[in-house]
Amino acid sequence: MEKESFHFKFLILLLTCVASHSLVSTQPHCHEDERSALLEFKATLFTIEPPCCSSATSDVQPKIESWNASTGETQGNCCSWAGVECDEVSGRVIGLNLSCSCLSGKIYSNTSIFRLLHLRSLNLALNDFNCEIPPAIGNLSSLTDLNFSGSNFMGPIPHSLGNLTRLVHLDLSNNRSIGTTLEDLTIITSSSLFIRTGCNSGSSINKCSSCSGGPYNHPFGPPVCGRQNAGPQNAGPLVNPYRFLNATHANPYRRLNATRVNPYRGEIPSSFGRLNHPKHLDRRFNFITGEVPFFLRNLVQLKSLSLAGNMLIGKIPASLGNLVQLTSLDLSLNKLKGEIPCSIRNLVRLTHLDLGYNQLVGEIPLSFQNLMELRFLTLRSNQLSGKIPSLLGRLIQLIDIDLSFNQFHGEIPNTIFQLQGLHTLNLNSNNLSGTVKLDMFSEAENLQVLGLSSNKLSLIVEANITHQYYALGLGSCNLNGFPEFLQDQDYLFFLDLSYNSISGQVPEWFLNVSTRNLRHLNLSGNFLTSFAQDPVIFKWEQLVVADLRFNELQGSVPIPAPEMWYYFISNNRLSGEISPLICNLSSIQMIDLSYNHLTGFLPQCLSNLSGTLEVMSLQSNNFIGKIPNLNGNCALVMIDLSCNKLDGPLPRSLRNCDNLEFLNFGNNQIRDVFPSWLGSLLNLKVLILRYNRFHGLIGEPAERVEFPTLQIIDLSQNMFSGSLPSGYFKNWTAMKVFETNSSSYIGDPIKRAWIFSSDATFHYSMRVIAKGIQMNYSKIQGYLTLIDLSSNNFSEAIPEAIGSLKQTVLLNLSNNILSGPLPPFMAKLTNLEALDLSQNQLSGEIPQELTQLTSLSVFNISYNRLTGPIPQSQQFATFENNSYKGNLGLCGTPLSRKCGDTKTPSSSPTSKEDQDSGIARELDWKIVCMGYASGLVIGVVLGNSMITRRRVQSLVKNFGIRKQRRRR
Template sequence: MKMESWLSKFTYLHCLLLLLLNATHCFSFVQTQTRTLCHADEHSFLLQFKESFTINKSASSSPFAYPKVASWTREGDHNQSNCCSWDGVECHAESGHVIGLDLKSSCLYGSINSNSTLFRLVHLQMLDLSDNNFNSSEIPLRLGHDLSSLSYLNLSLSAFSGQIPSEISKLSKLSTLDLSHNNGLELRKSNMRILVQNLTSIKQLHLSDVGIYSTVPDILVNASSLTSLNLSYCGWYGEFPVGIFHLPNLEELSLYSNIKLNGYFPTFNRTNSFKTLDVSSTNFSGELPSSIGNLHSLNYFDISYCGFDSHVPSSFGNLTQLSFLEMASFHDVSAGQFLVPDSLSCFGKLTKLNYLDLSDINLQGNFPRFVANLTQLAFLDLFDNSLTGEIPSWLALELNQLTFLRLTFNDLQGAIPKSLFHLRNLEFLGLSSNNLSGIVEFNEFSNLKKLKKLGLSDNKLSVRVKSGSSATLPKFEVLNLAECNLTEFPEFLKNQYKLGALDLYDNNIHGQIPKWLWNATRETLVNLNLNYNFLTGLEENPVTLPWKNLQLFSLDGNRLQGSLPIPPQSIMSYSVGNNNYSGEVSPLFCNLNYLQVLNLGNNSLSGMLPRCLGKSSSLEMLALTYNSFHGDIPPFCAIKNSLKLVLLGYNQLQGKLPRSMADCTRLEFLHIGNNQISDIFPSWLGVLPILRGLILGSNAFHGIIGKPPTNYEFPNLCIIDLSNNLFSGMLPSKYMENWSFMKYVVANDGSRYFEVSSSTNKYGNYYQFSYDMIIHVKGVKLTYYRTPYDLRLLDFSSNRFEGEIPASIIGSLRELQLLNLSNNSLSSHIPSSLGNLTALESLDLSQNKLSGMIPGSLAQLTFLEYFNVSHNHLWGPIPLGQQFGTFLEDSYQGNSGLCGKPLSKKCEGSESSRLPPPSSFEADEEAGFPFKFDWYVVLPGVVSGLIVGVVAGNTLADKKHKWFVEKFSRRRKPTTTRARRGTQNLA
């Protein structure tokens, strides 16, 4: 769920629920019976209850919170000492007993224990303690025992924790129970059934954010009095009882964020009285029934992030009371389902809509014309679709009440229409990641006085800023002007004292970051992205960064020099890769308690790594590749185990791997290649449960790799590089037996690349750091811009391995894509079982002592794009057909016994005269390759388009490189987020 949508949705729904829940009580408290005298004992009980808490403004989140109990006193005039006149207290008009206590948002901080005098108020019928802070205490058992007259109980947003006591089910008179949004409240499955079974009068049951983790009990189908049911974010799974949709009085149903909950919409009838229906972020699927048009009272509808069919019935136009409609990613766009604006033309009848989210639904074609009818819209989100054409000029004329407009991640073209500058109420304008062009006169934004967030990044725009216009421009909180052809820091930034996020990525800004920029934003700036400019440093070269609340700091790909500036304590991501920083890493980096990403790669840093660096409490990504660090590797994870990616390759590090790394239980990728590490094979890393990548190449690792201590070592390993070391003995077949991820297609957790990212922060920004990887194969260097999470690579080249290639084991690694066993002393035959590796793209067995024939089974490897068996003792005919028609002569040189194409030596008999079938590359040429291949480059992953660069040494290779870059790395809209490293923003 996008952050803006969540916030708007939560605010909208929260206000709606508060109105409905409290409408029956608000007047009774305003009209408290001041003439009724309270009982002395209850007067004392209330005062003792008050004194058990402290007043803390941060204990309540409501902007209208105040300490109601402050007016409670023992002394004073008659009314002040009469507890029936106290704020939040209601007494029975005749008996004088306290029957209602409304202390919501009263800034109470403390705990409620079993001795609390609250439980002496036995006549209570209504108790509201919501929006306070009860300090993670448990709900006391006595609540269900002693307050048996309660018909209304609200403990939401009050920091309770632990198990909900089963005694709550004894409150059989309850019509409203709200336990939502606490600190880890849980309810056992059996207790849930008992709770519902005993609450026979329940009308409003709200358990949002209570950990239940079970199937939804069928008994809810019998709760005929229910009008409002909120079971959101409870961990429900299994099938949702469809009968709940037919409860006769149900007006509100919220199930959002139960991602394992299956369900479908039934046939609705005209007697349904739904006003709120929210199944977002669940596994609901199937058709949207045409009967949905019978929900005439519906005003809030959210089916975002589900798996419904893409067809939208025309009966949607009958939902004329809708004011809130969110359908973001409501169907599976990866399945090729798409929509055209005409299929949603029925939405033009929903003229009461003020909130419409149609983001990420694969909407194709010109801007939807039906939007012009929705003149009440304040919120319009068409983020991440495939809309083309121009932004229509009528948009601003018809929708003049817009406060939020996001068109980010589409293919819109042309200039920004001038009419947009007349949307006087606009607060958020997101136009980034389109094909918009032309010159933008920035001073035109002066008309939009309320504008807080603006995104123009990643277009073909040129932003022109006139000097002297800064005073009239709006005060931005978020400003994204990446790739806008800026040549200097815009002068208007001098007056942007509210700026929290600034993105000037990939412009042409030279020189230093001016002091006036941080003077204006010293207190406010949280996110700063100046990647890929021509910056040389900060003016006056401060030792510490001047922004006090900075979280994201990205200056990759500049010309920064000198020593590393120290960030503030608030920093979460510090990324300055690809610069000219020098000197040592200060130990002060160890004291940054929130630092999650530290990227210092590709600089000129030197010295020893601070030993305390391994003790950082929150560090997830450490990237120090391509520097000149020396000495031992610090003892990582000696205290904490937050590390996910550790990248130390291409330095001069020495000694042994620290054994403390066996405690890095969250580690996914370890790269220490191209150093001077002298150690034996780190079998002790085999205990790491999710380690997928292990790069040890080009060091001084040595010795025999023996048998693993258990059959569960390296359970998820799928990238392993031991090349250019001194390993000896037989290939580690017993380890290879355990590598299941190389044997089967294993469904991942949704990750596509090795990366570390955060959730969206308050400015809509987040950081995303992807790991790029370079692979060397026979002098060819391949660079993955982002390393695929499902890449499967095994490189044991340039060691001293000997003996046979283990046929049955190597043949079981069916998902292997890259296999390199070259430059060893392997003998015997090439196993025919290699033909089982149907995903193989590169196979290098050169520079060994292999003998016999090349197995004909290898011709079945239809993805094989690189093959090298040179300098062995092979003989016989080279297999014909499939990919073998593309391999060049040097793939076979140094094997005097081989014959057949492409060698000049012909084989005896008719077999050699048979022509091979057209190669895959010949077929590709007909399909659009601009030239024939007479030189071959390894391209693993080419189908997925992940290769960014190929470095080779001749003119033809350069042409091929250019062609592949254009074909597979051209601008392509990612599924959810922009594919560039560093701080991201959804504007």
């Protein structure tokens, strides 16, 4: 028996050896001409020092390093080289995969690679070639798969690409300035062509990292594009956290900087509808305009269609119901309006449907009940209304449901609680009501993401909750304490407990919740008073977003983990100095410590954070000393240090902040001359220097173009002298061009795709004082232009150049020593809503031309030396007495002195009481404190309504100038 066993084992060993020898002996041997072409190709390139992408670590050699010129049996056989595939019969090179090979250099049409005429697959993705795609690519007519994504190609797609009639997969995405000509690609006749050219960039690419895939499945926000390290590592036995930041349900994009240069623009040409039965069409993140084309109905073989991230308008055409083979439809991130068409009932094979981030209205159609294969449903961020239909609970394949940021009302249907396969349910930011018990979700055993924040729900949390969650949105759920079941949540990635009624001290056990995995924490809008220890250093190793705003926290500033990105702890009662430990935040992008009681000097090490820091909001504290200089590169977009006690000059290193849009140093003790050197910042839109000790003349600008994008400037309450800066008026081109998009806001480009329960958009905000009455802007409209040069020592006449600033909405030149006539060219400022020229030495008559200012609602020329009749037409018929008071030579309505009355008033207002009254009546447009807003505005924000003139004057008469009050 043992002998037979031995023979059997020997036979197996013999057969294994024979098979191995057979495999070696039958390995194809490459042809010499192709071997030479590959070696020649290698010689034209050089390799970047690894690690150059995430799959090329420092201990891995780039693929072409294995290509050897030796003629040995193995080394000389190019079919054995890394990345090279040969046909088993002919030995011809049919595949070349050099993706993520750390290659750099330029590829031209005479490059030897284009002599490999038998190539079927060519993958040069994720390298750095920095050149145009050579027209010789059209010579490789056997190609079925071509991938040039993320390799720094630029320029237009060559027409010769149309020669590749066998292509099945084409990926040119994530490049620099790739232009797409759809007309040229329509001659490719492959019946299953998958085209990807979107998400191209003008800047660096974060290679080998994932961005959005098919219909993204982010539970609380869209996929992150452009932020390194955007997701955590795997969180234990739960689903990969990247799934929630960058869904990969379909073929994934690479993640890259969100700036796109020269992607496809314009409408999709009708010839595209004549493609020969393509199965996949992916045109996301371009600049496609117009409506969703009707002719797409002809592409009846389509299995996936994505036009996400474009500028499509109009309705979703009912004709899409003709695409009955579709399994994936993504029209998200456009401007589509109207209702969801009922013809969607025909798409019975759909597994993914994403219509999020549009302007859709109406209810969820009953025809959804036909979509029995649906697994992922995203209708986020529309204007959908009605009740959530119970029919969704019948779609038993559903895994992810995102209905957040709509206007759904009523109770959550019980049928949804019974979806056993449900992983994600996001109902944040609707008008849902009723009482929800957390154990109602117990049947959904796989539920890992639950979003109920920002509704009108009352949540009851039972003591026996054993479910393990990955993300919990429980904001505005009428909780009055920290739910104790959180102590057992070891895999929480996201936690929102904002705007509840949680009061008192943060329990010590809470600081130990999910210390290894928690990355997003929102406790804002509660009544928290302190932590169990002071100072507190957060134990959450991976925490990148912390929002503790609008509480009653006392003590010192908590120290977050070094990996923090966004740290918001404004509007509390924190005191003491900022710990130098905060300078360990090596990845910080936004920090907001405003509206506290912090004191001391600003740490000099803050300057070391300027390479990553984009938003620094420290206003309304008690900081003293000089503003730190900035070291090296500067990424700052917004700086607000207003309402402190900072002194010294402005740091000249600010001129290195090329991206700076918003700068507010108002209400400090800064002593300096006018910072003309800031004029080189081509993105600066808001400059606030009010109530400091700036002094001297504002001379002529040194360059022809200075402050070209400036829209809001406040230099009030300083000691500037000389004439008004007419040379700068000529350069402020942004104040001359009308903003046509009334729905845009200053700061709109600064958007973050994070998973806060509030909307992921930041806006600048400001408070304006008009005659002591506060007006608040939660968002600064893109058309708003404001000039406040009041309360200085400007003299001489109003320069004619100011008449060119036609975009100006608010103009305040009061409390200066301006002389000369009230110029008629002011009538050119047809956009003016408020004009204050009070407390000057202007003389002459009021020009009749000023009656053309039909938008003017507030007008003050009091306490000047004006004479003659007051115009009675247009807006001037609405202005009251206080607009003209203190001009002894003026006559006519609304003044009591009639024109033609030669009797001179007996006295002029020289008493202290009258002088104070005059000051109280000046129209003093002041930007008191500007802030930065995200969901909740940093600072106090109440809307942007104009108070009626009668009410303003009445309040001024009774109370005089009111001082700004802080929240606490």
